[in-house]
Amino acid sequence: MSDPPLYLDYAASTPVARPVAQRMAQCLTLEGAFGNPGSAGHVYGERARELVDGARAEVAAAVGAMARDIVFTSGATESNNLALFGVADYYRGSGRHIVTGRTEHKSVLDPCRELERRGWRVTYLAPESDGALDPERVAAAVTAETVLVSVMHVNNETGVIQDIAAMAALCARSGRARFHVDAAQSVGKCALDFNALEIDLMSLSAHKAYGPKGAGALAVSSRRGVQLSPLLHGGGQERSLRSGTVATHQAVGMGAAFTLASAGLEAEARRIAGLKERLWSALRALGGVHLNGAARSVPNILNVSFEGVEGESLLAAVSPQIAVSTGSACSSASADPSYVLRALGRDDRLAESSLRFSFGRFTREDEIEAAAAAVTRAVTRLRRIGGT
Amino acid sequence: MKYSERTRRYFDDPPTAGSLTGPDTVHGAAGSRAQGTWVQFDLRLAAPGTAGSGTSLEIAAARFSAFGCPHVIAVAAWLAEQAVGRRAEPALPESVQALRMRFEAPVEKLGRLLIVEDAWIAAMRAAAGASH
Numbered sequence: 001m002s003d004p005p006l007y008l009d010y011a012a013s014t015p016v017a018r019p020v021a022q023r024m025a026q027c028l029t030l031e032g033a034f035g036n037p038g039s040a041g042h043v044y045g046e047r048a049r050e051l052v053d054g055a056r057a058e059v060a061a062a063v064g065a066m067a068r069d070i071v072f073t074s075g076a077t078e079s080n081n082l083a084l085f086g087v088a089d090y091y092r093g094s095g096r097h098i099v100t101g102r103t104e105h106k107s108v109l110d111p112c113r114e115l116e117r118r119g120w121r122v123t124y125l126a127p128e129s130d131g132a133l134d135p136e137r138v139a140a141a142v143t144a145e146t147v148l149v150s151v152m153h154v155n156n157e158t159g160v161i162q163d164i165a166a167m168a169a170l171c172a173r174s175g176r177a178r179f180h181v182d183a184a185q186s187v188g189k190c191a192l193d194f195n196a197l198e199i200d201l202m203s204l205s206a207h208k209a210y211g212p213k214g215a216g217a218l219a220v221s222s223r224r225g226v227q228l229s230p231l232l233h234g235g236g237q238e239r240s241l242r243s244g245t246v247a248t249h250q251a252v253g254m255g256a257a258f259t260l261a262s263a264g265l266e267a268e269a270r271r272i273a274g275l276k277e278r279l280w281s282a283l284r285a286l287g288g289v290h291l292n293g294a295a296r297s298v299p300n301i302l303n304v305s306f307e308g309v310e311g312e313s314l315l316a317a318v319s320p321q322i323a324v325s326t327g328s329a330c331s332s333a334s335a336d337p338s339y340v341l342r343a344l345g346r347d348d349r350l351a352e353s354s355l356r357f358s359f360g361r362f363t364r365e366d367e368i369e370a371a372a373a374a375v376t377r378a379v380t381r382l383r384r385i386g387g388t
Numbered sequence: 389m390k391y392s393e394r395t396r397r398y399f400d401d402p403p404t405a406g407s408l409t410g411p412d413t414v415h416g417a418a419g420s421r422a423q424g425t426w427v428q429f430d431l432r433l434a435a436p437g438t439a440g441s442g443t444s445l446e447i448a449a450a451r452f453s454a455f456g457c458p459h460v461i462a463v464a465a466w467l468a469e470q471a472v473g474r475r476a477e478p479a480l481p482e483s484v485q486a487l488r489m490r491f492e493a494p495v496e497k498l499g500r501l502l503i504v505e506d507a508w509i510a511a512m513r514a515a516a517g518a519s520h
Contacts, residue, residue, distance in 0.1 A: 310424065312457040316391065316399065349422065385405045385461060386421075387428065387453035 005323045006367045010208075010360030011156055011185060011301050012325060017210040017361075020256045024212060027051060027249035037246050038237055048248045055255030062258035063183070063202065064193035065219045071238045072251050075216035076184035077107040078231075079203035080150075082218050082242065083180045084111040086228030087148045087201070088120060094176070095145035096120045101133050101162075102343040104152050108182055112150075121145070129345045131160035131293035139170035146177040153192070154185035157327075157340040157356055158293025159301025161190060168198045178226055184208055184216075188261030189269065189298040194219050200226045204258075206250070210361065211257030215250035218242075272359050273299035275368050279357060280304070282372035286379055292327075292341055292354055302357045303327075305341070306379050308388040311352030317378035318355070322371045327354030391458055392492035394466075399458040402465035406451040408432050414518050416511025419503040425456040427464050427504050429511035431471065433518060445515060447471045452507075459493040460500050466491075467508055476515030480508055 016024075026032045027048070037052045039045025057067040073079045088098070100112055102124045112122045123141045127133050138149060149171050153164050164181050171179040179198070184205040186192050194202050199221065206215035220226050220241065234243030276299050283289050288307035305327070306314060315326045327338040337351035346354070357371065391399065408430035417428035432449040450471035452464040470481045480487070484501050487493075493501065 308455075310456050312389070313399070313461060316389070316458045349424065352424070385402065385453065386426075386455040387407065388455075 002320070005319060005321055006371055007323050008357045008359060008363065008367070008371055009323050009325055010363070011159075011356065011358035013207050013213065014210045014360055015362075016207075016212055016253065017257060017260055020211055020253050020260065023256045024249040024253040027252050033248055035248075037248055038235060051248055052246050052251045055251040055253075058255030058259045059204065059217055060219070062187060062192075062262045063204065063219060064195050064197075065202070066195065066222065068222050068239075069194065069219045071218045071220055071241045072246050072254070073216045073218055073242055074214055075207070076105075076182065076203045076205035077216075079205075079216050079218035080105065080107040080180075080182055081111050082228065082231050083201045083203060084108065084115065084148065084150060085231060086241070087178055087180070087226075088115055089229035090227050091147040091178075095143075095147045097123070097143055097145040098148045098150065099123045099125065099138060099141045099146055099177070100150045101125050101127060101152070103127050103131065103155055103157075103160075103340045104150065105156060105182055105184070108150050108152070127160075127343055128295070130295040131155060131158050131297075131344055132295035133162050133167075135163050135166035135170055138167050139174070142171065142174045142177050144176065146174070148180060149177045150180040150182065152182040152184075154183070154189065154298050154301075155293065155340065156185050157301075157325075157338060158303045158344070159185075159297035159358075160293040160295045161297055164199065165197050171200075172198045185298065185301075187258055188265060189300055191265065194221070195223060198224070200224055201228075204254075206254035206257055209257050209261040212250055212253040215247070215254040217254065268361070269299050272363070275359050275363055275365065276300070276302050276357075278365070279368050279372055282369075283375060286376060290346070290350060292344060292346065300359045302359075303341075303354055304357075305346060305350040305354040307350070307353070308386055309353050309379055309382040310349075310386075311337075311354070313382055314353055314355065314378060317382060318374050321374035322357075325356040325358075327351045327356070391462075395458055395462040395491045395493070398462035398465040398491075402452075402461060404451050404465050404468035405453070405461075406430075407453060408449060408451050412448075414511060414514035416507055416509070416514050418506030418510055419456075421455045425460055425500045425503045426454065427456065427460065427507035428453045429464070429468060429471070429507055431476065431511050431515050433476065433515055445476050445518070447474055447476055447515070454504075456500060456503075457497065459491055459497050460504055462491055463487050463493075463501055463504050464507070467504065476512050478509045478512045478516075480505055 035044030037048040178200040292303040341351035
């Protein structure tokens with residue numbers, strides 16, 4: 001049996017770190033903290049509650065928030081939905097306008113479309129060709145009717161880092177619009193300081209940072225007095241913002257993963273940046289390649305378009321050797337070209353013939369060499385078949 | 389996407405990829421790279437009085453070039469293989485639908501396979517023109 005392909009799709013998901021899995025396992029069985037963290041009347045519930053509170057503190061510490069800011073959810077998609085629908089509903093009397101970017105994740109764009117259907121107005125800002133959103137243009141889009149600005153910190157396809165510090169300051173100066181940041185891709189890749197940056201709401205994901213799938217959080221700034229309406233109603237858990245029994249093992253896993261990801265962040269970022277540069281240098285030598293997202297970006301994501309090759313064939317040619325995402329098929333169930341790359345000005349062919357390489361804790365130098373060789377072989381072969 | 393063993397084989401190592409040049413060769417192409425699928429067949433015709441007879445010549449060698457998905461590449465490779473020894477006539481060795489089944493291509497690939505057929509027909513017509 002042949003070796004499995006090299007995993008270079010860490011931006012899609014990461015394996016759960018062993019210490020994280022061990023801590024999660026301790027919350028599941030009879031001898032562990034299996035109680036309902038909402039059951040205050042006995043030791044089983046109290047033990048689970050303590051673990052959830054500890055996890056809340058760990059998540060908060062990793063992103064510069066206070067523990068009471070953290071609302072556990074099922075993941076960043078739910079967090080984004082809660083932020084958008086929650087703010088829209090709570091502040092509907094103040095205005096019905098939202099500002100966001102064209103390269104946001106679907107879990108922001110689709111709620112925006114739904115809000116438009118319900119009568120809201122949404123401004124979708126186009127990025128520069130390097131992927132960056134100009135903070136001044138964001139500020140200029142805010143009107144007296146704007147109740148929310150939603151911008152992602154790190155783009156999941158290109159790795160471009162938005163200047164959320166400048167945007168947050170400009171939003172705060174407007175005095176009206178709350179500022180929401182989708183930071184699903186940020187933890188463990190670049191530093192975040194929720195409170196120092198004057199961010200009102202921030203979405204977080206566990207499984208992008210060696211935690212479990214199905215776990216996330218929305219940081220809701222209590223210091224800034226942010227209010228929102230819940231999506232789920234029931235037992236009043238999570239400050240009544242997210243009813244439903246908190247999954248102790250998921251919260252504990254997220255907390256442990258975030259603590260691990262924050263430790264040694266700078267050294268790991270340097271190591272990963274070296275891998276990214278190495279791969280980019282090798283691919284650039286092919287000629288006819290384009291870096292997607294030339295603005296400041298996280299070290300773990302490299303997105304490249306290849307001239308003269310068709311997207312599906314490129315992925316089919318490299319997939320036996322490397323597991324990567326493409327600009328056509330993998331961003332969604334459809335084979336439409338990536339809307340993120342289209343927003344950067346790439347035509348359909350270049351958007352489709354892109355590969356997103358994303359590196360992680362277990363990526364080694366020899367794997368980068370092997371990946372570069374596999375892509376070089378595939379592109380050269382397909383260009384030859386294509387007569388170019 | 390999962391590919392059949394046949395598709396994978398012809399995509400990974402298409403034996404007939406390449407081009408043919410010379411006075412006894414004809415070419416036929418269809419589609420466009422900008423639209424996502426482009427195919428060209430190059431045919432070398434047997435010299436009249438040797439392998440060929442009647443009004444249509446026999447194909448002595450065939451190659452293809454393709455910009456397209458794995459199914460397009462695999463089907464074009466297979467067709468170029470099948471072309472050798474055949475009379476230069478527009479009909480495919482089997483229908484596009486049968487080719488789709490042979491390579492287990494999903495139905496949404498039918499449009500792309502029709503471009504392969506168009507390229508085949510263009511090449512065969514060029515061959516027919518050369519025989520007169």
